[in-house]
Amino acid sequence: MTAFFFPNPPRTKGYFARVFLWNSMIALMAAPLFAQQGALSIGSASTVPGSTAVLTVSTAANGGVQPAVLRWTMQYPPDVTGIDVAPGPAAIDAGKTVTCSYTISSATCLAWGENVSVIQDGPVATATFQISAASKNRIIAVSNIMGSASDLQGNSLPVTSAGGSIALLLPPAITCTPSGGPRVLNQYFAAQCSATGGVPPYNWQLNSGALPPGMSLSGHGASAQIAGTPTAAGVYRYTISVVDSSSPSPAKGTLAFAVSIQSSPEKFNLIGSMPHLAVDENWTTTFTLVNTSASDAQSELNFLGDTGNPLPLPLTLPQQTADQSLQTTPTFDWTLASNASLIVQTASLANLPSQSGSTQLTATASMGGFAIFHLYPSEQEAVVPLETRNAPSYLLAFDNTNASLSVALANVAVEPANVSVLIHDDTGVQIGSGSLALLGGGHTSFVLSDLFPITAAQRGTVEFDTPPGGQISVLGVRNAAPGTLTTIPALAGAAAGGGTMAHIASANGWKTTFVLVNTGTSAAPAHLQFFDDYGNPLVLPLSFPQSGDGVSVFDSKIDRTLNAGATLLIESEGPLENPVQTGSAQLTTTGNVSGFGIFRYEPNGQEAVVPLENRNARSYILTFDNTAGISTGVAVSNSSLQPVNVQVIIRDDSGAQIGNSAIPLAANGHGAFVLANQFPVTEGIRGTLEFAAPAGAQISILGIRSPPTHTFTTLPTQTR
Numbered sequence: 001m002t003a004f005f006f007p008n009p010p011r012t013k014g015y016f017a018r019v020f021l022w023n024s025m026i027a028l029m030a031a032p033l034f035a036q037q038g039a040l041s042i043g044s045a046s047t048v049p050g051s052t053a054v055l056t057v058s059t060a061a062n063g064g065v066q067p068a069v070l071r072w073t074m075q076y077p078p079d080v081t082g083i084d085v086a087p088g089p090a091a092i093d094a095g096k097t098v099t100c101s102y103t104i105s106s107a108t109c110l111a112w113g114e115n116v117s118v119i120q121d122g123p124v125a126t127a128t129f130q131i132s133a134a135s136k137n138r139i140i141a142v143s144n145i146m147g148s149a150s151d152l153q154g155n156s157l158p159v160t161s162a163g164g165s166i167a168l169l170l171p172p173a174i175t176c177t178p179s180g181g182p183r184v185l186n187q188y189f190a191a192q193c194s195a196t197g198g199v200p201p202y203n204w205q206l207n208s209g210a211l212p213p214g215m216s217l218s219g220h221g222a223s224a225q226i227a228g229t230p231t232a233a234g235v236y237r238y239t240i241s242v243v244d245s246s247s248p249s250p251a252k253g254t255l256a257f258a259v260s261i262q263s264s265p266e267k268f269n270l271i272g273s274m275p276h277l278a279v280d281e282n283w284t285t286t287f288t289l290v291n292t293s294a295s296d297a298q299s300e301l302n303f304l305g306d307t308g309n310p311l312p313l314p315l316t317l318p319q320q321t322a323d324q325s326l327q328t329t330p331t332f333d334w335t336l337a338s339n340a341s342l343i344v345q346t347a348s349l350a351n352l353p354s355q356s357g358s359t360q361l362t363a364t365a366s367m368g369g370f371a372i373f374h375l376y377p378s379e380q381e382a383v384v385p386l387e388t389r390n391a392p393s394y395l396l397a398f399d400n401t402n403a404s405l406s407v408a409l410a411n412v413a414v415e416p417a418n419v420s421v422l423i424h425d426d427t428g429v430q431i432g433s434g435s436l437a438l439l440g441g442g443h444t445s446f447v448l449s450d451l452f453p454i455t456a457a458q459r460g461t462v463e464f465d466t467p468p469g470g471q472i473s474v475l476g477v478r479n480a481a482p483g484t485l486t487t488i489p490a491l492a493g494a495a496a497g498g499g500t501m502a503h504i505a506s507a508n509g510w511k512t513t514f515v516l517v518n519t520g521t522s523a524a525p526a527h528l529q530f531f532d533d534y535g536n537p538l539v540l541p542l543s544f545p546q547s548g549d550g551v552s553v554f555d556s557k558i559d560r561t562l563n564a565g566a567t568l569l570i571e572s573e574g575p576l577e578n579p580v581q582t583g584s585a586q587l588t589t590t591g592n593v594s595g596f597g598i599f600r601y602e603p604n605g606q607e608a609v610v611p612l613e614n615r616n617a618r619s620y621i622l623t624f625d626n627t628a629g630i631s632t633g634v635a636v637s638n639s640s641l642q643p644v645n646v647q648v649i650i651r652d653d654s655g656a657q658i659g660n661s662a663i664p665l666a667a668n669g670h671g672a673f674v675l676a677n678q679f680p681v682t683e684g685i686r687g688t689l690e691f692a693a694p695a696g697a698q699i700s701i702l703g704i705r706s707p708p709t710h711t712f713t714t715l716p717t718q719t720r
Contacts, residue, residue: 038064038157040072040147042127042164048251050133050322053166055142057109057125059090059149066118067149067157070111074127074163075143077281078348078376082130083107088123098125104709105377108146116152129166133322136173136314137350140166171251172198172244173325180333181259182212182230183266183298189215190227198244198251207254209238212261230261235296235335239320255325256317260298260335260364268300268362271369272388275473276408276445277303278373279313279346280354285384287344287359288623289369290688291336291655292720297365300333301344305357308411308441313355314347318627319653319686336367340655341623341688348376358410358443358473361386368621368718372705375485379709382485385716387473393465393493396476397515397567397595400449400458401545403480405488408445409464411438412471419464419472423452426459426546428518428565436464438472459546461517461567463493478598478607486607487714489596493519497526497593499614501585502702503635503672504530505599506540507574512610514570514585516595518562524591526568528558532583535638535668540572540581562593573602584637584670584700587612601712608712613700617719619692622703624675624715626682632675632715633704634689638665640697647694650679653686663691665699690720 039060047053059070076083085107087098094117100109111124131140147161172195182189195202204219211217215228217240226240241254260266277285291297305311310330317324319342326347334342361369371384398405411417416439423432432454436444449456464474476488497519504512518524530538537556544551546569560568574581587595597610624632638644643666650659659681663671676683693699703715 037160038062038067038149039160039162040070040144041162042074042142042144044165044167046167046169047131048169049131049135051131053129053131055127055129055164055166056088056123057127058122059119059124060121065151065157066120068118068152069150070119070124071109071146071148072144072161073106073108073146075106075145076129077137077140077350079132079135079137079140080129081132084128085109086126087111088125090119090122090124094119104379118152131166131168134316135168136170136326136347138168138170139350140168141350142166170197171323172196172202172242172253174240174242174253174255175325175327176226176255179327179329179331181226181257182215182261183259185230185233185261185263188229190225193224193226193240195222195242195253198253199246201245203243205241205243207239207241210236211238212236212259233261233263235260252323253325254321254323255327256320258335260296266298266364268298268364271361271363271367272386273410273412273473274359274361274371274384274386275410275443275475276356276373276384277359277371278356279352281348281350281352282376283373284348284376285346285371285373287369287371289336289342289361289367290621290623290718291338291340291365292368292621292718293365294338295365296335296337297363297367298333298335299342299361299363299367300331302360302362303330303357304360304441304443305355306443308439311355311357314349314352316345316347318343318345337655339651339688341653341686343625343686356443356445360412370716372713378483379707379711380483380485381711381713382477382487383713383716384475384487387490389492390471391466391492391495393463394472394474394490395461395463395493395517395519396474396488396490397461397517398448398455398459398476399569400455403478405448406445406477406479407448407462408443408475409436409438410443410473411441412473414440415470416440417467417470417472419467422463422465423455424461424463424565426567428563431460459567459569461565480605480607482605484605484607486598486609489609489611491517491519491594494521494592495519495594496614497524497589497591498587499594499612500637500639500700501597501610501612502637502700503599503610503670504572504583504585504597506572506581507578508580509576509601509603510580510599511571511573511602512597512599514595514597516562516568516587516593518564518566518591518593520592521564522591523561523563524589524593525559525561526593527588528570529586530556530583531586531668531670532581533670535666538581538583541574543571545569545571582670582672586639604710606710606712608704608714610702611714615719616698617693619690619720620699620701621718621720622689622691622701622715624682624689624703625686625705626676626684627686629708631706633672633706634675634678635670635672635702636663636665636691637670637700638668638697639700641667642697643667643669644694644697646699647692649690650681651688651690658687
């Protein structure tokens, strides 16, 4: 079934062009509607996760005119990973073919033929759905929308549409309270576990790994207990399972633990805050954690709702087996080995109410991470960096002339906060102000121009001031046509300016916009230079949208003085037919000028942000996920005046080293590559890359995540 996987949908353009031409021609005739309504309906079926379900699409004229052409659209949730549609007996008997156009969330099908015959009542098509092995929904709804029909003369026939469903026979699921494991040596611990779903009676087992000495698992019926007094310190990774009595094959549910037994309670320190999460049946949020310390570290994710109260979320662990049970909990803890990475994902469940809030990460050692929220079915994503700073203020640059900006704001402190807001236009003139009240641990999100209408159709900055003694985190997300989501970096107020943008691209469909902001209180110069891959000055076509005159210049540098609070936009977009120009950009200033870049691929409207790197770390760690058809793009730039060899260590998600290499860069040079092409050992796995800065040199790294739908998401780098 070649149509089963979305990367290779059937080529239907020719079929559709012919049918649409036929329909458009006969539509010129008189087309009265017939009173008797026909019906297009989708059947139901049952299956298990990881298998297929076959649904029948049936037609019935209900005593009216039999159709010659039928058209319908099936929509389905992320549980469906592939679909193939074949003609049914009614279509075959009428000499009709069934042609479908597939997307990741829908299939639009046409039963048609150029012969003069009608489709009798009965199965017109069969749709075979591939179900994800990780699906946790008991019912998968398949909607039937936009059903239509026409007779032999092209007259429209009224049609009612009815959807279908797939019932999933889910394995048993395990829930334990508390959701974490024991932590302290010689201290009694007990977790009460229960099994739901599947077919009783149940059999409880230690599926893999070993419990801490002194602990045991005991089960009776649908209940079990993990209890005891741990007698040996160390890190313990184990999985418990429950096996039901399904016939002919028993089904199994598992639950994994990674715990660290310490001789005394470990101190958990706040690492940072992720100011937004979004969860419902169409939104998922994926959290990525990386242990950047030299030893095992305990981590804890705390989810907080808009009011600051604990927010229980349904969580899955993609790195575990597909039978891993959902955990619905406001707190998730896990022990990571040195250099290991962990993926925690909210589940996309049918009829899940919309939930939003923020996340705080605490750990016993240095830890990094970020979140990515994902919108289905558009497949748009945006990254939520882990905010580790506690700046006096944060600024978001906005351009509401051709896009809109959404803002999320989280109060990291336990005390309530009133956050002052200052709005400046792109010349630095204050045009508005306000304040936002947040409860302790609270969160809010809004479209900037809705809450502050003065920003509509304007460019400028919005500043959020940290209350005295408090701590906040801020996220900006740009929404541009055609629905593209791009995270806008929050700039720390009055911070030291300057830095490097690791990647720029211009021409051949690529456009890069440079956004410079003076975050200080006085005017400051900005000197922006462009370098090609070999470190030579890179002459680019440059335009200035704020001037409105459409004039472009060709240069390898820009010098401007920015007023306090002012914003400067510079665009570079060469002709579509020209080869793409790539390289890096360096910003120098004697003041507080900061900024970022946005590169955009105009043919599909996808964008990614290029943060301004002003850290000078010993090494930079980039987390990658090359599973499920995802690819990772990487850019590396050298900001020094000497050529360098950047040493690279490649690790899998367990933290084990699986490769190493070196990337030679010229003085001020740049390199960019697709990760799996450059380092084939990373194909199909998750892990990290560590780039070591050569002695006396400064480098910058950019990672771009691109799923099969070819959206772009910037991957934040961690430092060591």
